[in-house]
Amino acid sequence: MRIIKYVDIMSAKNEGRKKIIISPGIMVSPYARETARSFGIDIVEYSRNKREEKNMRKLFIAGNWKMNKTNSDTVKLLSDLKPRVSDAGEVDIMVAPPYTSLTLAAEILSGSNIMLGAQNMHHEESGAYTGEITADMLTEAGCSWVIIGHSERRKYFGCTDELVNKKLKKALQKGLNPIVCVGEQLEDREGGNTFEVLRRQVTKGLEGITDLVTIAYEPVWAIGTGKTASPEQADDAHKFIRELLADIYSPEDAEKIRILYGGSVKPGNVAELMAKENVDGGLIGGASLVAETFSQVVKF
Ligand code: PGA
Numbered sequence: 001m002r003i004i005k006y007v008d009i010m011s012a013k014n015e016g017r018k019k020i021i022i023s024p025g026i027m028v029s030p031y032a033r034e035t036a037r038s039f040g041i042d043i044v045e046y047s048r049n050k051r052e053e054k055n056m057r058k059l060f061i062a063g064n065w066k067m068n069k070t071n072s073d074t075v076k077l078l079s080d081l082k083p084r085v086s087d088a089g090e091v092d093i094m095v096a097p098p099y100t101s102l103t104l105a106a107e108i109l110s111g112s113n114i115m116l117g118a119q120n121m122h123h124e125e126s127g128a129y130t131g132e133i134t135a136d137m138l139t140e141a142g143c144s145w146v147i148i149g150h151s152e153r154r155k156y157f158g159c160t161d162e163l164v165n166k167k168l169k170k171a172l173q174k175g176l177n178p179i180v181c182v183g184e185q186l187e188d189r190e191g192g193n194t195f196e197v198l199r200r201q202v203t204k205g206l207e208g209i210t211d212l213v214t215i216a217y218e219p220v221w222a223i224g225t226g227k228t229a230s231p232e233q234a235d236d237a238h239k240f241i242r243e244l245l246a247d248i249y250s251p252e253d254a255e256k257i258r259i260l261y262g263g264s265v266k267p268g269n270v271a272e273l274m275a276k277e278n279v280d281g282g283l284i285g286g287a288s289l290v291a292e293t294f295s296q297v298v299k300f
């Protein structure tokens with residue numbers, strides 16, 4: 001159970017925030033409430049039901065397990081997760097375990113409201129690419145989603161915008177739903193180049209693509225670091241990406257596309273991020289590895 005304490009109010013004050021948005025499951029200590037009032041900071045509850053009332057795009061919460069979980073861990077985590085989120089009908093939910101667990105995960109998730117995705121794929125049909133995996137292998141294993149161009153793939157495994165584009169084309173050809181990841185490095189943000197980087201990644205990544213695809217905005221400096229982009233920073237980046245999508249597709253289509261935010265999303269900050277007009281869900285790393293935490297993010 002997360003509790004909003006005095007320190008949280010102090011950090012909101014230091015950041016100049018006048019409003020703290022929390023999900024209804026989060027407690028506020030009496031002292032924190034009093035302190036907030038004295039600083040003129042509003043504590044506002046926001047839940048996923050409010051999104052429905054406002055007719056926002058359907059929420060999509062995806063868990064990226066990265067290089068974590070053996071087969072036995074997968075059985076435990078998914079068996080624990082399934083009942084916890086079975087009543088979250090108004091949210092699309094996906095998990096992306098490691099390749100070795102995909103078939104097993106597909107069996108466990110069969111008939112549930114949790115979809116299955118992979119963390120990467122190769123763009124070729126088949127061949128001499130030791131250690132790689134094809135779209136057909138993923139669909140046969142039971143995947144309907146694939147994450148493409150995650151910043152860790154870009155950073156450690158040489159994934160370029162050109163490769164993102166090739167992978168994307170192959171995934172779509174094979175009927176997989178891609179989540180295309182984009183996001184700037186810390187030096188890009190500090191150098192004022194965030195939008196330029198996003199423009200390049202989105203336009204090159206989506207070159208020649210006519211199908212609508214899901215996008216994940218993940219500022220690299222916020223991934224696994226505990227630093228989250230502020231809801232305003234996230235919304236600004238998402239708004240900019242949506243403008244790019246309006247040019248690539250059409251303004252109407254851009255309105256249909258879901259743009260997820262990723263980077264240290266957790267139960268304590270999910271509500272304020274998802275309250276933003278252009279934030280349509282989350283790509284969750286660390287917080288997707290524990291069933292209770294992930295279900296709190298799903299059902300904020
Ligand atoms: P994080 O990872 O939630 O652990 O920051 C997000 C991601 O890389 O998708």
